[in-house]
Amino acid sequence: MLTCKEQVARSSDYLDDQLSFGEKWMVRHHLMFCPNCRRFIRQMRLMQGTLKAMPEKPEDGVDALAERLAAQRRDDSP
Amino acid sequence: MAADDTQLLARLLAGEQQAFKELVTTYQSAMRAVAYAIVGQRHVEEVVQDAWLSVVRHIASFEGRSSLKTWLLTITANSAKSRYKQNRREVLMDDLPSPHGTIDDDRFSPGDGHWLVAPFAWHQDTPEALLTEGELRDCLEHTLLSLSELQSSVLLLRERQGLELEEICNLLEISLSNVRVLLHRARLKVFATVEHFEETGEC
Numbered sequence: 001m002l003t004c005k006e007q008v009a010r011s012s013d014y015l016d017d018q019l020s021f022g023e024k025w026m027v028r029h030h031l032m033f034c035p036n037c038r039r040f041i042r043q044m045r046l047m048q049g050t051l052k053a054m055p056e057k058p059e060d061g062v063d064a065l066a067e068r069l070a071a072q073r074r075d076d077s078p
Numbered sequence: 079m080a081a082d083d084t085q086l087l088a089r090l091l092a093g094e095q096q097a098f099k100e101l102v103t104t105y106q107s108a109m110r111a112v113a114y115a116i117v118g119q120r121h122v123e124e125v126v127q128d129a130w131l132s133v134v135r136h137i138a139s140f141e142g143r144s145s146l147k148t149w150l151l152t153i154t155a156n157s158a159k160s161r162y163k164q165n166r167r168e169v170l171m172d173d174l175p176s177p178h179g180t181i182d183d184d185r186f187s188p189g190d191g192h193w194l195v196a197p198f199a200w201h202q203d204t205p206e207a208l209l210t211e212g213e214l215r216d217c218l219e220h221t222l223l224s225l226s227e228l229q230s231s232v233l234l235l236r237e238r239q240g241l242e243l244e245e246i247c248n249l250l251e252i253s254l255s256n257v258r259v260l261l262h263r264a265r266l267k268v269f270a271t272v273e274h275f276e277e278t279g280e281c
Contacts, residue, residue, distance in 0.1 A: 049205035054215060076135065
């Protein structure tokens with residue numbers, strides 16, 4: 001059986017589906033019996049969702065850039 | 079080609095300004111993350127400008143064998159690499175200290191590998207609820223800035239831009255095992271920041 005420390009070391013690979021079948025099974029088995037590690041994985045997922053949901057900084061100068069690019073494209077096309 | 083890409087492509091080819099605006103708004107932050115990983119903060123803007131010019135120049139030959147996004151990011155990576163071929167940096171696997179540390183060996187019993195200090199239960203259980211705490215956002219930004227350029231790029235490309243690990247490897251020309259290590263270290267630091275904030279209410 002994996003230790004908690006070993007489970008944490010494999011957690012990103014588990015979340016990214018990078019583990020072999022056997023290793024994935026070992027992580028699942030550990031999680032089944034370990035509430036602390038279940039909480040850890042749940043909160044890792046929550047952290048991932050939070051990074052995704054963070055508002056982007058607004059882009060400056062988008063209109064000017066779009067105008068330049070569109071003009072360039074019209075010049076290029078026959 | 080995906081239907082969205084096909085429609086947008088037709089409008090781009092017609093030189094429609096609004097279509098270019100959509101393209102910039104949707105993809106520029108991902109392009110920036112790729113450039114940041116390869117050339118570092120100082121040269122990001124030049125590389126992104128180069129990439130846009132190259133995109134316009136070659137848009138007529140885009141054949142849709144990849145998604146528009148992958149194509150844009152590949153052009154960005156190529157712009158970054160060609161511009162800085164001479165002084166292209168080594169893949170630095172440096173692990174810089176982060177404001178709230180990480181989940182390191184001290185958290186576990188040296189004897190049996192169990193948690194010594196169990197993960198603190200966060201008060202919120204959705205990203206939206208966590209982010210209503212404005213200070214946490216600032217706190218996360220601060221932690222992201224503390225990561226190495228490569229570490230934060232890999233994290234952002236994965237978590238925010240939703241790239242597959244293989245795509246990240248190809249764009250940045252780093253091995254899968256390096257991507258996995260960079261990603262894991264970055265996540266543990268961000269995890270430690272959220273945990274610290276949830277536990278203390280402070281950044």
